[in-house]
Amino acid sequence: MEYLLKEIMLRVDNSQTGMAKINELWRDVVSGKIPLMYDSAGNFQQGLSPVSKYSNYESDETGEYDLSIFTATAEFFTRMAQKVEAGEYVYYDFDGVDIKEAANKAWSRVWADKENKIIRRAFTQDYESTVPGEYTKDGKAHCYLYIAVQTNK
Template sequence: MSYILNSITLRTDNSEGGMAKLNEVWRDIVSGKLPLMHDSDGQFLQGLSPISRYSNYESDENGAYDLTIFTATADFFARMEQKAAAGAFKKYDFDGADIAEAANQAWAQVWSDKAAGTIFRTFTEDFESTVPGEYTKDGQAHCYLYIAIK
């Protein structure tokens, strides 16, 4: 009997130790050790994208938060685009040589915009989707962020 996890949640922060925990969980997901993108028999699940949901913020980006990783279909992105168009979220889209570079650039821009006062984050929930270059048309890794704003 095979099974699939619906989501994985961990409590972490942006410290070096927190990022190490996060990277370990992602390695386990990508390898199939945690059956989120694969079933427990190791079969890859087609048509699903891994999404990170940041929520339950202790304060802001400097405090602890819950990170929930789940998979979604294309309709998730359509709904997020509608929410961004309605002004509930600001969308960030960055590309790079690899997903770490794309994600680092995206989050650096969010923090820069917050510091400059050009966005006002709610710290309720934010979403991230990173796509490795081997799965994109342009060969670049992409990071899509949807940041909840006031």
Template structure:
């Protein structure tokens, strides 16, 4: 009998050790060791995208938080866009022409932190979402990172 996970959560932070743990989590997901994008029989789950949810912040981005990688369908993106239109979230969209998903993700988060430090946004630190799209899955040949940051 094949099975699949809907989500997997770790408690982490933005330290070097925390970043290493996040990398290990993603490696287990991409390899199929954790059956989130693939079922336990290593069959790819069509129509499913991985999205990271950041929640249960102990303070702000300098403290511990829960990182949950969820397997979502297209309706997730429709719902989060509605939340953006209502002013509950601010959307950040970064891309990298060289296909470096890590580079565009770093730029997106750095923009959030700069705007936060400047007082341009007031984060609520409830639930934030990140969707990264590798170049292999884009029509424009660029890697993309979409952040949805909960604001007050």
């Protein structure tokens, strides 16, 4: 029987224990132990990018939430760009020497922007795509965030 795993979900928080669970999950995805980017025969699926979805927030960034990792095509990023243009999401792009540094910079900025009332987070569904430097034109790791914001509609 052939299959293609589409998504995996973990309930976590931003504590040290939660971050350790997230790191372990990502290691399993990247290594192929959890075959999100591979079919059941072990073949890499071209054109797919792993994306984190943060949803089902207990409260805000201080409570528990669902972290789902799924694979997306270019169409997903096109739809997200449209949602940014419509004002439903705010887009962040931060780089660093590695994925961890890029992600830390990006999330620190989101939390600061919330604290400084630059954005009003909706805490519905947020998305993160991180890309290692070996896959980017500038050789730096990038963290792309799409943060859902409250709209005045």
